[in-house]
Amino acid sequence: MTPPQPRSGLAATQRSPLLHRFDSALTTVTEGAAALLVAAEAVLLASGTTARYVFHTPLVWSDELASLIFLWLAMLGAVVALRRGEHMRLTAFVRNLPDETRSWLDTLGMGLVIALLLALLPATLEHFEDLSISTTPVLEISEGFRVAAVLVGFGLMLVTAIDVTLKRARLTQIAVVALGIAAAAGLFWVLAARFEAMGNANLLIFFLGIVSFCMVIGAPIAFAFCLGTVSYLTFATQIPLTIVPSRMDEGMSHLILLAVPMFILLGALIEIAGLARAMISFLVALLGHLRGGLQYVLLGAMYLVSGISGAKAADMAAVAPTLFPEMKKRGNHEGDLTSLLSASAVMSETIPPSIVLITVGSVTGVSIAALFTGGLLPAVVGMAVLCVVVYFQTRNEDMSQVQRFTGRDKLRLFAVAIPGLGLPVVIRTAVVEGVATATEVSTIGIVYTVIVGLVFYRQFDWKRVYPILVETASLSGAILLVVGAATAMAWALTQSGFSRQLVEVMTMVPGGKLGFLLTSAVAFIILGSVLEGVPAIVLFGPLLFPIARMMGVNEVHYAIVAVFAMGFGLFMPPFGVGFYLACAIGRVSPDLAIRRVWPHMGALLVALLLIVLIPWISIGFL
Template sequence: MTIVVILLFFLLLVIGIPISLVIGMITVLYFFTLGNTELLHSMPTQLFSGLNNYGLLAIPLFMLTGELMNSGGITTKLVKFSKVLLGHFRGGLAYVTVVANMFLASILGSANAQSAMMSKTMVPEMEKEGYDRGFSAALTLSSSIVAPIIPPSMIFIIYGTLSGSSISSLFMAGIIPGIIYGIAFIALISIMGYKYNFPKSERPSWTEVWKSTLNVLPALLVPVIIIVGILTGVFTVTESAAVACVVAFVVGYFFYKELKLGKLPDVFSNTAISTATVTFLIAMANAFGWMIAFEQIPQAIANGMVSISENPLVFLMLVNIFLLILGAFLDGIAALIILVPVFTPLLITYGIDPVHFGVVICINLTIGLLTPPVGTGLFIVSSIAEVKFEKMVTSVFPFLVVGVFCLIIITYWESAVMFIPRLIGL
């Protein structure tokens, strides 16, 4: 019967049933086939316990921050500032896309949301300046994978909640990996720029640079307040999200005057829909994890891993290979929620820091946005940028190679990931 349930799980995914419904239905079906009604009676409790966590409150607050900043014109100011700084280099607008994504990563924290938003603005702009549309779309998608790495990060919040790891430590641990990815993509663009003779714009005057810097300072308040507040211990991650909402509103409404009160109903509606989608998935996945624990699947995997090798480096390599394959078929957040209860017990066995492992697993699953056949990022950007899916896949390949290379560095260079959390005593 277990084999039938597993086959049904993959069949439902293939025919397009949302993952949250699939894991919920499979859990109910599995316990129903066992004939143990007491387990089914406990199902509502499991659904509630998956959401009864203070740390999850940061998710809707950070989503609200992102919506407020988009509606308040703050994201536009950040993109313009990046263009003034880097637009005059060869391939300057490509550099702008990477740097702007790094700025926005500290606001949105969602790669899908960021790639969708940036595709609307950067792809047409790059095409106007002479860039290939396929390259522009691939670059926009690839550079958006830093969104879940640089704080604040929704996927770090979910991992921290599931594993019991410090969310503040995860946020700080993501800073250096995010910078590594930014530098790697800029290096790739530099090589491609001279090979394909990318265009460049005129160098701005110092007056223009100064005006743009002054104009963007209020927009930078949000990421600065979040990071500095957490570093100094002034407030927790959840409290920083609430403060960020207030600052985003003040900046958008009073400084830039682009956030109108009439936009607020749409802002709150979008936030509620996004939050409901994520929390429903978390609730269902918690029940699914309960089923996995009941079947002692984590213990079976642990025994299998230990039988292969007791070396933590080999374990990390196997996990990365497994996740890269899985990420091509399963949504990153869904995979994270399902797999964290499986892998967390193994970390003690192998002596791996759960914060370092959290960064590795989150980056790995985010790379799944770039991989066919089910990489959601490919479909989102392909649709918005009006680029054929096949062209998106070929154009994104160099960035995918660089992304995996950076993942290997981050996996085996633990001190780079843990430097900031250890420096500030988290």
């Protein structure tokens, strides 16, 4: 979401050519550096994978260097995302407000980001100095080279936040917001002793009140988490703020998470290399002549491409524009089509290589190979219930003008689609069978896609590579900053004793294991509608998964229930932001689509209940 321009008055950059030039230079430098790091990471990982599997001579230093580059990529990507307004945020409450009101709220949100970064920079500098004296085990270079990424990242975010504020806000707004934030900080400082004396009741103020307020006004979720954590540590405890950059560093440095930017890059390359279009063309030839055939194609295409891009918006955008025009010609209601698109994204939440599943494995220690295996059949269950809805909705579809493909045409399109169809099969098989890690498979997929695009489909658009690298960095930074912020927040909640209290409450839920699963499903639906999958699982996964183990619930089963439920919440109107993404991609008014979404959501609720009640769906093939 791009903050609106004020309706009256001039922004500072419009007044000053110097600030305008600075803004352009900062954009060029940050985006160029972030794109270069994405490319360097891909080349390094591909080289390490080739050395390991082709030449059987592992590069012992490659993982360490990849980890160093990765943290820089995450932080610079977060800077780019802040400049572009692409951080995850809740827009349900501010979406329909007048422009003037939204302008004030955007200024307030950015002012809180500036205040947070000003508070974090000294602590981050101290964290950098503490680790600079250590050396890495293989390369034997100072840890400062890696940890400096957090310090530089926060510094550039501060500069970016100030730059964005000067560019978009009026001076009166800036002054009022600055005074308001200073007054609020002073009040909290005066009340610090009382907050500390409140015990865990103060968690409601900091982790519910402050975080909720930030999210309601549309501030980025990652910064809302950080602000709640920093405020809690500053005004209610004696714990030094250095713990925040330390925990964020730890949360973002898991090697498993290296797969995130690589799969995002892979998803973008699939589109420009022609693989997605070839797969969809074959499915249309195979099923397009049936009533509801194109709807079945949409579901099948989402099953094939989902999760590879790392972004549901990218998955939907790869499928919908190709199919929607013909669907409308057949008399399908555009509200039904958008609702199906939204529901198909829910259905495919558990399909590997899902970024959310990778995150689950990272923060809970559950085997990613087991999660990938367990996620395939639940998605089939979701697809099956949606097919039932499609069948009843398309019984009267006009098929008189539908093109029918001959057997020869189907074979030809199948032959063309084979390279594209092979990619998701190779990726999922390699990870599920334990042949390679998710990160290694993503790099293999990138090389495979580039070769197929150049050799087979001959439509690789090199002009789009740089924008794709920047977009990859931006989305990766947005995701990984949430992971880091939620890791710090989860640590603070654990230290407060909240996790112990949560265990006591959850174990008292009536119904034993089943009651716990149903309660968790409802909780994750709510969390998914507000926080989205990655921040919700990073924040609550470390708290709830140990309870699931204690209750005797299989970890993979619990993970699949959590991910499917969060996906349901993410695309559930009126708060689920995914639903509005589907409307934007389908170019349909949310007011029109929201009246048509309920049959699909009802079917998915049935699928979720089946997944909860029948563990075999998730763990039968482990």
